Amino acid sequence: MTDQLEPMPEDWQRALAIVAHPDDLEYGCASAVAIWTDQGREVTYVMVTSGEAGIETLEPAEAGPLREQEQRASAAVVGVTNVEFLGHADGVIEYGTALRKDLAAAIRRHRPELVITLNPDDTWGGTYWSTPDHRAVGRAVLDAAGDAGNRWIFRDIPDEPWNGVRWVAIAGSESPTHAVDVTDGLERGVRSLMEHRAYIKALTTENPETYARNLIEGFARESGAQFGGRPAVTFRLFTR
Template structure:
């Protein structure tokens, strides 16, 4: 029997989502973000890159401008107004102390209780190989959540240490533990992904709305099977 997912904690006010690329949060997670902002919680986004290597038909400088604009519009649909780009090079992010420092500094600036990132595992549910950027950023987020609270690690960041991260939630995990009911925010999740129109049109010949709707609604229905029949977004939750 498939185990049921637990509801995500609700006793928090600030969250920070840290991912590698524009669109990483929109493939499912944005519906949960919209549910949280609708409930009055504050969610901010930090992206390691501008996704400049993500559109084969568009040179990186032009792609970066397009994808940054699309990400800001996408975030706004989910109720997010704070979107930062750290300027790492798309496709060649390296896990290491430089990345951990940048992410720890972001956590210290935003002072979240909940940190969200994307699947850092080698694969997507054991089927498809994950990208180097996702693996590097996801793993660095898990480490930086602890680094941010240690005043002796990266002592030269502008913001003071922040040891208030209570959980790190992994979206897209092959072994989720918790979920968020997105019954009232699922449509916003679809529209959030649709804002990445240039990226979607470079990926597929399918109509962008049909593409976004099929994916986001499909993910939510699949998770519903483990969450009382309610459309949901799943996470693997690591308490700290």
């Protein structure tokens, strides 16, 4: 029998999702965000890059602003109005104190109880090698959640230290512990991914809606096997 996942905590009001690129949150996680914003919770997105190196057929100077525009439209579909871009170079993000400082500053600025990021592991599902950007950002987010609360680290950040992060949730983990029932957010999750039309067009010749629906609904059904058969988005939850 498949081990069943725990529901995500609900006693929080503010979440901050920090990922490397536009579209990272739309491959499943956005359906959960739709559920949370429906409940009146505040979710902010922070993109470490603008995804400017992500479209083979477009120069970065053209791709970056286009992908920022698509990300803002995508976020709006699931009720997110605050989207920030930190301006790190796409494809060559470096893990280190500079990245940790920028992420700690974002956490101090937005003061979340829940921080969300992507799988920092070397692989996806033990089969597909992850990108350096995903690995660097995921690991730095975990570290920055602690950095944000230490007043003796990054003392030139203008905002007061924030030691109120209670959980860091890893989306796309090979070993999830918790899940969100996304029955009522699934359609908006599909439409949220569809807003990345230029990116999808560069990835596949498949119709954007067919592509998005097959992926998002497929992920949710597969994850649901560990959550009572309900469509689900899964997370590995770290408590602080």
